Amino acid sequence: MTNPALETRALRKTFGGLVATDTVDFRLEAGARHALIGPNGAGKTTFVNLLSGALQPTSGSIHLEGRDITAWPASKRARAGLSRTFQINQLFAGLTPLQSVVLTLAQAEETGGGSAGLMDLFRSAGSNGARIEEAAAILENLHLGACLDKEIATLAYGQQRLIEIAIALAAKPRVLLLDEPAAGISQEERELILGVIGALPSAMAIVLIEHDMDLVFRFARSITVLVNGAVLTTGSVAEISADERVRKVYLGEGEHA
Amino acid sequence: MRGPARFRSMQTGWRWYEIVFWAAAFAMLVLAPSRLLLLNEIAIFALLALSLDLILGFAGIVSLGHAAFFGVGAYTAGLLAKHFSEHALLGDPTIGLGIAALTAAIIGFASSFLVLRGSDLTRLMVTLGVALIVQEIANRLDWITGGADGLQGVLPRPVLGAFEFDLYGRTAATYSLVVLFIAFVVARQVVHAPFGLGLKAIRDNRLRAEAIGIPVNRRLIAIYTLAAALAGMAGALLAQTTQFASLDMLDFQRSAEALLMLVIGGAGNLFGGLLGAIVFAIAHDVLKGITAQYWQFWLGLSLIILVLFARGGLTGLLRLLYRRVRPEAAP
Ligand SMILES: Nc1ncnc2c1ncn2[C@@H]1O[C@H](COP(=O)(O)OP(=O)(O)O)[C@@H](O)[C@H]1O
Ligand SMILES: [Mg+2]
Numbered sequence: 167m168t169n170p171a172l173e174t175r176a177l178r179k180t181f182g183g184l185v186a187t188d189t190v191d192f193r194l195e196a197g198a199r200h201a202l203i204g205p206n207g208a209g210k211t212t213f214v215n216l217l218s219g220a221l222q223p224t225s226g227s228i229h230l231e232g233r234d235i236t237a238w239p240a241s242k243r244a245r246a247g248l249s250r251t252f253q254i255n256q257l258f259a260g261l262t263p264l265q266s267v268v269l270t271l272a273q274a275e276e277t278g279g280g281s282a283g284l285m286d287l288f289r290s291a292g293s294n295g296a297r298i299e300e301a302a303a304i305l306e307n308l309h310l311g312a313c314l315d316k317e318i319a320t321l322a323y324g325q326q327r328l329i330e331i332a333i334a335l336a337a338k339p340r341v342l343l344l345d346e347p348a349a350g351i352s353q354e355e356r357e358l359i360l361g362v363i364g365a366l367p368s369a370m371a372i373v374l375i376e377h378d379m380d381l382v383f384r385f386a387r388s389i390t391v392l393v394n395g396a397v398l399t400t401g402s403v404a405e406i407s408a409d410e411r412v413r414k415v416y417l418g419e420g421e422h423a
Numbered sequence: 424m425r426g427p428a429r430f431r432s433m434q435t436g437w438r439w440y441e442i443v444f445w446a447a448a449f450a451m452l453v454l455a456p457s458r459l460l461l462l463n464e465i466a467i468f469a470l471l472a473l474s475l476d477l478i479l480g481f482a483g484i485v486s487l488g489h490a491a492f493f494g495v496g497a498y499t500a501g502l503l504a505k506h507f508s509e510h511a512l513l514g515d516p517t518i519g520l521g522i523a524a525l526t527a528a529i530i531g532f533a534s535s536f537l538v539l540r541g542s543d544l545t546r547l548m549v550t551l552g553v554a555l556i557v558q559e560i561a562n563r564l565d566w567i568t569g570g571a572d573g574l575q576g577v578l579p580r581p582v583l584g585a586f587e588f589d590l591y592g593r594t595a596a597t598y599s600l601v602v603l604f605i606a607f608v609v610a611r612q613v614v615h616a617p618f619g620l621g622l623k624a625i626r627d628n629r630l631r632a633e634a635i636g637i638p639v640n641r642r643l644i645a646i647y648t649l650a651a652a653l654a655g656m657a658g659a660l661l662a663q664t665t666q667f668a669s670l671d672m673l674d675f676q677r678s679a680e681a682l683l684m685l686v687i688g689g690a691g692n693l694f695g696g697l698l699g700a701i702v703f704a705i706a707h708d709v710l711k712g713i714t715a716q717y718w719q720f721w722l723g724l725s726l727i728i729l730v731l732f733a734r735g736g737l738t739g740l741l742r743l744l745y746r747r748v749r750p751e752a753a754p
Contacts, residue, residue, distance in 0.1 A: 218634060219633075220630060220633075220634070239633065240633040240634055241632075241633045241634075241636050241637055241638050241639060242636075242638075244633070244634055244635055244636035245636040249634075249635075250634060252630075252631070252634075256628050256630050256631040257627075257628060257631065258623065258624045258627040258628055258631065259627050259628070260623060260626070260627050260691075261620065261623055261624065261627065262430075264426070264427070264430050265430070265620055265623075266624070268430070268617070268620070269617055269620040269621060269624055269635070270635045270636075272617035272620075273617070273621070273635050273636045273637060274635075274636065276617070286617065287616060287617050287618045287621075288612060288613060288616045288618055289616055289617075290434050290435045290612070290615045290616055291430075291434040291435075291615060291616055291617050291619075291620055292430060292431040292432065292433065292434025292615065293431075293434075293435055295427070295431065298427045298430055298431060299427055301427075302426055302427045311426070314425065314426045314427075314430075315425065315426065315429055315430060333631070333635060336635075337635055337636065
């Protein structure tokens with residue numbers, strides 16, 4: 167029996183009296199294409215924050231490929247292969263997209279560890295031609311080729327949204343968490359994102375938070391529905407779309423709830 | 424030049440203005456034989472400002488206590504020069520410089536843990552507090568430091584056993600400039616590497632920096648320690664070349680001046696501190712000649728104008744001008 171890529175046991179997070187994550191048992195298999203849905207305020211972002219280490223849980227545990235990572239800081243989880251995007255852009259405003267992605271690639275390689283990694287940390291970033299080309303390719307794949315060396319702060323929102331994803335991909339994760347990556351951007355850009363995500367290595371486990379059910383059904387093979395911090399149900403796309411309770415609390419509210 | 428090619432040249436090669444700057448700086452040793460003491464002072468200020476730029480401009484740590492490391496370096500080098508003037512090795516200024524850097528680095532490392540977390544305001548207060556404590560310790564240890572009278576009898580040996588310090592400041596200016604240049608090369612290497620990009624990432628967005636795997640605390644400790652070492656070297660240079668160390672080298676005013684130089688020159692690009700130090704020292708020199716009393720008034724006024732109208736300082740202005748002239752090539 168193999169370990170799941172990511173697992174939570176009785177995970178709980180409270181903000182004062184509010185239970186944002188309510189005793190969640192979650193299991194993500196390697197190579198999963200999983201969607202996490204639920205109305206606004208259901209606790210989706212909080213759950214991702216707990217998984218990535220941006221928040222500490224009140225109780226319960228988190229396991230990455232069998233290792234208990236509950237006490238690990240976010241940076242250590244990232245180095246262990248867990249990467250995420252943010253619902254609200256979290257970018258390096260003063261850097262260029264190319265610098266951001268080169269940095270992330272260098273960081274992912276450093277994870278290999280040892281003194282070689284340490285040496286690389288202090289070698290000119292411009293001296294590793296292959297890495298720069300790789301960074302450029304990641305950005306060009308997201309149609310960002312025209313703004314490689316513009317300061318991120320000066321770019322349009324849609325482009326910044328794509329940079330969110332570029333950085334998360336550059337970390338070469340084994341588990342990728344995408345928090346509403348397609349929120350607030352054009353239809354064209356949404357299709358672009360879906361295409362890029364769809365072409366990711368099949369061994370990578372991916373969780374997508376998304377409100378657009380059309381996008382969810384095209385991407386996901388399995389779905390978890392979160393309501394008031396708790397898992398309402400988990401199942402295949404067919405099971406979830408047929409589930410009466412889900413229709414009532416979520417699908418019934420219309421596609422862009 | 425765009426994309427990968429542009430990135431490569433910006434992160435690796437020496438740019439023309441860097442070469443011009445350093446050629447001009449070293450040419451001053453020959454061209455301005457009567458102003459070598461001023462040149463020495465500028466090089467020392469510049470090293471202090473450069474070290475502050477590493478933590479403020481790159482890592483985003485504001486400090487009002489950088490003089491702590493400057494002063495520790497000054498006293499360390501001063502004490503070594505005083506007590507080992509007969510010792511060929513320990514009495515040599517370069518060894519003194521190294522030990523001063525190490526001492527300042529140790530204090531920097533120890534105090535770095537206090538600036539890891541917290542808002543800018545907490546950091547300002549914590550760095551200020553550390554500097555005040557260090558100054559008070561130096562004051563209390565007057566049997567070692569000379570207390571309020573300063574450290575007397577600092578008699579540095581010739582640099583590398585060969586270059587005697589002279590009255591005109593020739594050796595002093597050359598020595599300080601060479602040390603500044605070496606520090607610049609080291610700082611340049613650090614900031615152009617993934618390590619430096621990581622610092623900027625931490626400065627811009629700590630949350631995301633952590634999310635891409637950067638061990639933020641470890642990086643901040645490392646750069647704070649390095650900056651302390653460089654500031655300690657600047658202090659050591661001052662003590663060695665002026666044959667004196669005093670409590671005002673640990674003073675708040677010195678920390679504030681270093682910050683001022685960075686604001687004048689522009690933070691986050693290594694040259695800001697250097698240009699700021701030049702402008703500061705020359706303004707000090709010129710304005711003092713005109714109005715001995717009120718030079719700080721004019722300095723204050725120009726500071727306000729700079730902050731209101733040119734946030735990036737002199738380097739920011741230069742970049743703006745350069746973009747006008749060559750829109751494609753601007754750094
Ligand atoms: N840092 C926080 N402090 C207090 N309450 C929070 C915090 N973050 C989220 N919440 C609350 O937790 C609940 C879940 O929020 P969130 O995880 O953002 O939901 P979703 O992403 O599903 O829209 C909401 O009621 C929200 O107001
Ligand atoms: Mg959310």
